[in-house]
Amino acid sequence: MKRADASLEFNGSSGMPTRGALTIRDLVKIYDPEGVNIMAVDHCSMQITPGEFCMIVGPSGCGKTTLLNAIAGFHSITSGEIFLDDKLLCGPDKPIAAQGADRIVVFQNGALFPWKTLAENVAYGPMVQGVLSKRNALAKAHEMLAEAGLGEFGGKYPGEVSSGMARRAEIVRALINRPKVLLLDEPYRAMDGLTKSIMHEALLEIYDRTKVTIFFITHDLEEAIFLGDRVYVLTTRPCRLKKVVNVDIPRPRNYEVLSSEPFRLLVEETRDAVHEEAIKAFQLGERELA
Amino acid sequence: MVSVSEVSRPIGIARSRRSFLRRTLGRQEFWRGCVAIVVFLILWEIGSRSGEWFGYTLPYVGLLPPPSDVAVAWSKVLMKWGYWESWYQSFKRVLTGFIAAQIIGIPFGLMLAVNKYFRDIFFPPFEVLRPIPPLAWVPASLIFWPTNEMSIAFVTFLGAFFTIVINVLGGARTIDVRYLRAVQSMGASQWDLFWRIILPGTLPSIFTGAAVGMGITWEVVVAAEMISGGGTQGGGGLGFFIWNSYMGGSLPQIVVGMISIGIAGYLSSTVIRMIGRSAMPWRKLF
């Protein structure tokens, strides 16, 4: 039996989503390690609507992660501004955004605390924010894990479960805090194609239920079009917005979409742009930043 | 939280020696370190001069010689030939034991790593002897070896030997199997395998072991010199220098001896690190 209050549904799942509009305006980021200026992001602007599943695609090392770091508050920005709903995250007088549970990152190689069980990991957010007591947080964590199909793994340590399970638990750890935006940094990069497809369907299911805004970084074009509402193609370093592709394939989607005609057309439409940038990046031959 | 702004570094920027110096001087942590050491010295000076801080008597610090006295004692000793003789004696002993331990320890460790039967037979006795602290061997080796000098060398050797073997063994066994397979698939002989893969693959651990072993060697030499009461008259090594100052009741000179050994030990490990860096250009972060 499913209880409504602990469920994954929170962002106006009936009707239009209302939270999680992300506005990036003229963002510039210059790294200055030891007197060498490297422009990572050059006047990049984006407008992400509430509840949008937004895919960021670009060649390796183009500054996608820099964007994410600026939003999450891991790095300072040089100029420009970022808003979340109407709140200024960072701007001219505030170079680094405060970290907070309204924007939660799921990291490339996973960042579940290896010294806590999956349930303890999930319960961590509400517990430290003082939203729930430790006992209630754990109870809710078990409930949410069960909802995500991880019920029997709550007592395991991350080192004991497969990477796919761990990544799913990490998404649950993020969602339990009811974030406005979920920031995913190439979460499925190290996975094989078959696991990846299972992960995609699970993520889509979660998205269809929560309608949380998702900022998803990838360099896999088909993944981008399969998952996203809109695909933002970035140029190679310094990173600028090159092209926005609207994906008008109706939801809910499943794997049949992959062989459909509109999907193929969209991939073709986007591929030229991405390929061009990838070649540029490759010829530069620079080592990737971060 | 750890600051996150220094995560990304540009690659391939040539750095000259001068810019290294300039960067050091421009660093915040360098100056903070200087401040810390100066404050430490001042506190020590005041503490041992007055024997009390803010009205509270200090239990032990009052007995320490203040740094200014140490400096005076040092400047006097610098002129004496016996002091430099002690340096020479200690260095000679350290090097003898250390080099002997390297010569025997590295091949032994590699043999343990390469051959399973050899490891099964010789590793257990090694493990039985290893926990015995090297200094516990001092009296036994004084009885066994005909001269004091040889027994000190033996104990020094033991001190470094165990560490070196353990490091070499550990290093050689963590070499990635893929390298071995890659070389084998290119048709290499066993001999090539050893010289081209196992030895360079173990180098980092050899140098780690050498650095740690060098530290232990100094400990052991100092103690052995103290216990055996030095060798030749006049210059019996730095450990004997300390012991002599203790017998003569000269506190500042004891501290001079301690600092000298500190410097000597630091110099030796720096030399090892430099050799390591030039022997392994592919490892910048050694």
Added chain:
Amino acid sequence: MHQVVSPGEFQVAPRATPNRLARAWYLLTKTARSPTPYLMAFGILLWVFVYWLLCEGLKLPRFVKIPGPITVLSEWLSPNPQQGISIFTPEYYEHIYVSCRRIFIAFCIATSIGVPLGLVMGWSRTFRDYTFPILETLRPIPILAWVPLAILMFSGYETPVIFLATLASLYVTTLNTMLGVQSIDEVYFRAAGCLGSSRWDVFRHVVVPGALPFIFTGLQISIGVAWFSLVAAEMVSGDFGLGYLILSSYMNSVTVPMVIAMLTLGFVGWFTSAMVRFVGNRLMQWHARALALQGR
């Protein structure tokens, strides 16, 4: 033509929870079938035999002064030892007790200072910048060079010895703890920040558990160096303890207790570090289980 098997025909066996006893038995029989244990026993016996041969069998010139294995063993186990020390004499246990007590005190002091100090040093850059240089300046001075100063500063036999052992452990524990904190992946700090942790939460839930594996490695090394300096300190100044026993036997020209004390030291030293490792594995279930899965 090959036969098509419908999925229903396969019965997947329910995953049995491995019985610990059965697993232990399996490992035991597997080891017994490999040559390793026999070679190990052979190695130990070979070593003892060579030792016997050199000292008692052939009576080679210099080796003859060292008591051989038979002499040592018969003295060690004899109710009326000729040279004063055996498992039946209370002095033997007195020496062991005194050394162990000193190690225990020194280890406790060093751990209770070193771990918090190292944690804060690893965690706060400012604190590290101010304290680390002092530590690095003092550290190259060998512990044993402190012996005369320690004797002069602290009166009696007990305090200087404990001071030296503490100092030795303190360096190791502090530095390893600091390294442990610095080795924690940045990503855990970021994740904790995202989830709304305060600075204290980060310390409690990330810094401390993340550094634990390094702390325990450090503690194992630290108890080793504590024994190392204890022996030296007891040799130079002391009225009891295993190190003192070694030197006093030498002074009184009785060699058998010397060897007995050396072997005892080896055993007790090994035992204490095994205990630290055991406690570590108990406290770090997540670490131990992950290592076990990797087959280590």
